[in-house]
Amino acid sequence: MSDFVVEFAKIFPELNVALGAGIMVFSRMAGLFCLAPIFNRKEIPSMIRISLILIFTVIATMLLKPAPAPDGTSLILGIFLNFLFGLLIGFVANCILQAIMAGGDMINMQMGMSSAMVLDPATKQQTSVLGNYFTFIGLIIFISIGGAYWLFDAFLRSFQIFPMYSVNFDIMGVANLEYVTTITANILFMGMQIASPVLLATLGQDIILGIISKTAPQVNVFQLSFLFKPCLGALILTWILPNIIETITTYISSYSNIF
Numbered sequence: 098m099s100d101f102v103v104e105f106a107k108i109f110p111e112l113n114v115a116l117g118a119g120i121m122v123f124s125r126m127a128g129l130f131c132l133a134p135i136f137n138r139k140e141i142p143s144m145i146r147i148s149l150i151l152i153f154t155v156i157a158t159m160l161l162k163p164a165p166a167p168d169g170t171s172l173i174l175g176i177f178l179n180f181l182f183g184l185l186i187g188f189v190a191n192c193i194l195q196a197i198m199a200g201g202d203m204i205n206m207q208m209g210m211s212s213a214m215v216l217d218p219a220t221k222q223q224t225s226v227l228g229n230y231f232t233f234i235g236l237i238i239f240i241s242i243g244g245a246y247w248l249f250d251a252f253l254r255s256f257q258i259f260p261m262y263s264v265n266f267d268i269m270g271v272a273n274l275e276y277v278t279t280i281t282a283n284i285l286f287m288g289m290q291i292a293s294p295v296l297l298a299t300l301g302q303d304i305i306l307g308i309i310s311k312t313a314p315q316v317n318v319f320q321l322s323f324l325f326k327p328c329l330g331a332l333i334l335t336w337i338l339p340n341i342i343e344t345i346t347t348y349i350s351s352y353s354n355i356f
Contacts, residue, residue, distance in 0.1 A: 118163035121261035123154045124176040126252065128183025132191045133248055134239055157253060166262050174264055182259050186251055189280060190244075194235045196284040197345055198224075200291025201231030207292070207299045208330035209323060227334075231291070231345075238346050287348055291341055298333045299326055 127150055130136040136146065205225035224232075239245075289296075302325055334341075 114163060114165050115158060117166050118161065118261060119154055119158045120172070121175055121179045122157050122161070123150060125179040125183040125255070125261070126150045126154050126157070128180040128185075129187045129248070129252060130183075132184055132187030134190055134194050134236060135245060136248075137187070137191070153249070153252075160253060161256055161261075163261065170262050171264065175262055178259075178264065179261060182255060183252075186248070186255060190248060190251075192280050192284060193349055194232060194239065196287035196348070197235035197291065198228045198232045199284050199288030201225060201228035203288055203292035204231075204295045204330065204334065207296055207326070209326040234342065235345055235349070238342065239349055242346065242350060244349065290344060294337050295330050295333050298329055302326065302329055 130146055130150055136149070202225050205227040208227070210226060306325070
């Protein structure tokens with residue numbers, strides 16, 4: 098069998114180069130699809146995702162015009178490192194939507210809806226209703242402003258940073274530690290920016306109810322808070338939703354340069 102492979106490579110050298118490069122591109126694309134927004138959704142059937150990976154692999158291999166693999170290249174190590182690098186690209190992109198989801202979780206908690214949880218098919222975990230709602234808003238905005246194109250462009254440019262046959266995976270050279278720290282820290286910052294109007298409104302309501310409880314102890318303030326918090330939060334959220342969408346759009350667009 099090994100003799101047949103060797104003879105096949107001699108007869109069809111270009112096809113052999115394309116197949117070797119396609120395996121590396123496929124593994125990196127598979128890593129990207131594991132974490133990247135849109136493509137990591139579990140609602141997409143596995144066969145469709147694999148088909149998309151194959152289609153994108155063929156397109157990317159033709160665009161890259163790969164060179165023959167160097168002598169002594171380890172196939173297993175190359176597949177593993179390319180998959181790991183694809184995961185890194187998907188992680189950076191996924192941090193953007195995680196920040197938006199964090200803002201929804203904060204609003205959900207302040208509105209007293211912590212008990213209202215739904216199963217997120219993408220993560221197989223219980224998530225808040227508003228966290229899921231803001232995640233879908235972020236996905237729609239991400240698609241509408243060309244986020245899928247950014248991901249594919251970043252995927253192609255990643256081969257300039259980390260060639261497909263490279264075995265020296267220098268994490269400090271590939272990913273700027275300061276930038277990774279900034280983008281992960283922005284998850285809390287962006288969440289607070291989205292949730293701040295509702296947080297301030299519910300804080301003011303808590304202060305008012307606290308004053309009422311001191312001046313009129315016979316009023317059951319604890320029961321009133323269960324009624325007022327969701328209503329006030331929904332009213333504020335409806336009022337500022339256009340501004341929140343604009344903020345999310347600006348936030349996602351600000352990271353277009355990394356893609």
